[in-house]
Amino acid sequence: MDRIDLSSARESAIYDQLPPLPFLPTWPEFPTQPQPGGYDGFLSQGAAPYTMAAPITYDELQCQQDTTYPGPSYTLSVLSCRKQKKRRQKEENEIYITKPPNAFMLFMKEQRPNVGPLVRSKGSAAVNAFLGQKWKSLSEQAQAKYYDEAERLRLLHKQQHPEWSNRENYVRMTCSHTSLGFNRRHPTASVCFCVGQKDDHKGQKKGCQKGWR
DNA sequence: GGTCCTTTGAAGGGC
């Protein structure tokens, strides 16, 4: 596994004191030993041959949320950090604060490595769809662990970024609903500066429009 | 290089 040095990143070391996530090593619904086939076996056999993931750490979680995570070097997957690394470079030293993950996102993060090659070969969309089904099949007790952790991370995020709002990461709504919108690049600007473009459900372009900046 | 796909849940704005 590659190692990324994030030691030059910003101040707070609040995550340093957090213990490893206490999740799945004791999860009772699935066998704790690696099973041949992983989720693919689950699909093809209708049973639950399950490849148990090693517990993820807060270091890895924080990498997904904010690659400016302070502290020494962390053992990270280059792939898992690629998008944010690209975005960071794009933002040219400006800090981009991501939304805290919800319960399902934590579940996906943890279980994605367990998905077998058959499902994985169909792409991330298929993997996520499969994990969505898996999520729904979990007991409330099993899901509660993820809801609790998501809530804890949400509060932690709020503590670390008290002024932050989801709205700051929005590309379209802030621009389309007010002439005094703001966005991730210029959160305090008095004019809207469009930074993205997406297709709506009708296949039409939304996002950047003439006169927005 | 940028965007889509695909999921669930959180959050915010409009009415």
Added chain:
DNA sequence: GCCCTTCAAAGGACC
């Protein structure tokens, strides 16, 4: 209060 929209994650596919 409800509805709609966006974003959080992943990485291959596509333009």
